[in-house]
Amino acid sequence: MSIKKKAIILIVVAVVIGIAAVSSIFIMNTKTKKGSYAYIYHNNEVIKVVDLTNVKEDYEFKIEVDGGYNLIRVTKDGSIGVVDASCPDHICMNTGFIKNGLMPITCLPNKIVIEVKTSLDDGNSAYDSVAK
């Protein structure tokens, strides 16, 4: 077998692996339970918890930290996303809207992380645990 042939086989293998990876993300995304709370962290500390399950109408709010800001929108169908931000790379905005714990939204310049969780755990650092 010529080298070229081997290389082509390997490329095909890599492409198949890549497609498998992408499709599994889609599958995981639809399977994951819809989260109920979005936790917004600044510097790894929770600064806001947003209820995603009882949203009557879309609304937006601004988080201002360290001289920068993130404009966050919460939608009726329970997703949260960053629609405007002061950071130069706008990665947080490009991440789009999330509604489950699959991937968090991070804005590193502003040290903001938005994570969706399905329970109230870790909601309050002043308490070791919270009875529900």
Next chain:
Amino acid sequence: MSTRKITLLAVYTTIALTIFMIESAIPPLVPIPGVKLGLANIVTLFVIKRHGIRDAALVLFMRVVLASIFAGQIVSFTYSIAGGVLCLLVMGLINFILRGEFLFVTSVFGAIAHNIGQILAAFFVLKMSGIFAYIPFLIISGIITGLFTGLAVFFAEKKIPKLIL
């Protein structure tokens, strides 16, 4: 081993180490502390191509040891070693199969192997099976990083003159 060779390998190690340190400043692409892109594998691949797998293993080993001393995090040391070793083995194998051609293919597989190695190591450390959920993301990032690594090695190979040892 000649002094020239030792010096050369030391230089490679330093370069790998520097890339590794800079890479550490990049935030982790998944929320597991210590997981890296694997850009230092540019050096690993380069050394495999130029000098063979044994020397590459030496450079990798040195880089990981020194990195753990400087960076101090024993956890990311485990990830680096797992990722680096798996990457080395896979790249060595593929490079052998392809007789040194089609570097891009080698680097992509190497990067994927690097990330799988990291996830496996992370699982042994954290013991949370939930992290396997990140594998798809790491595979995709591996492919992209691998392409970039391959590009870097391609140019490096062309521009850096082969030393007579």
Next chain:
Amino acid sequence: MFKKKSCLFLSICLILVVNLVGCSSGNSSHANEKVSLSELHFDTIMNISLYGDNKEELTGIIRDSYARIDDLEKIFSAQLESSELYAINQAIARGEESFTISDELEKVIKYGLDVNEASNGALDITIGNLIDLWGIGTDHENLPTSEAISEALVGTGCSYLSLDEDNNELRVSSRKVKIDLGAIAKGYAADDIKSLILSKNPKVTGILDFGGNIMTIGGKTDGSKWKVGITDPFDNSNVYGGVSVSDLCVVTSGNYERYFEKDGVRYHHILDAKTGFPAKKGLASVSIIGSSSIQCDALSTACFCLGADDALSLINGIDGVECVLIYENGDVAASDGIGQYDFVRAE
């Protein structure tokens, strides 16, 4: 040349060894490791966080605990088709009247019957059919008709059950009964798991969070008490206040946990066995503090259905148990002995 090489090699080995050894001994000189793992059981998210000296040991204990919870689920879950309780409920519906049950199931049913008596029927483990009818928290939640509710109430009543403990025998005198242990099973599990953990290592401390049912083991590693919060029933992403406890459990029942709203009225999941409707006694949440989780779990449901006055008399009459009641209008009341737990409102 050889000398140089071997020196280099040896010094590298030395550095590596010192690094690894230094790091790992640094680890074990930390008096405390923490291992925290979450799993889904009893239809809710559970978390076990333990503190001790050895991470592997703690992890092993937690895994054993979840395995035990799995076993308990296979006894007490009314929804799990492979459970002992499920089989018994099916048999009851077929008209069978006598059952041989496991020790654990007997213990929990007995407990349910005892609290049923002590609370004048406020806690009732025979409301399975009523729960199914409302379906709150499932995809078929609905507002049933009065007829349907009356029908479901026919089989409700602990007088239909009797236990012959010597023979592990349960007798059920009506085929309209369906047993649901949802109000007390998690509490039983928490007590069981706490003893399991302590039997494996009596020095371990930590917190069990079984779907909001909190059980503490010992105190914090610095000797202070755990601060356990009580969810604000009016905004359940917030904490209303907290208590400081050591080795005790805190269990809350509230109208905000599972519910649906229709025409502006909220129908929550704590059903009143007497009316067939969600309990409406003026309380938004009841939190019980005590040493036995099954007791706290049972009492929290009972008190919610009793209303503030009867609840306070009940709790004040039981040794070693205290409560915090939050009214629908925002007022708060607590049992006489609450002072020892330093109940403090959140900012």
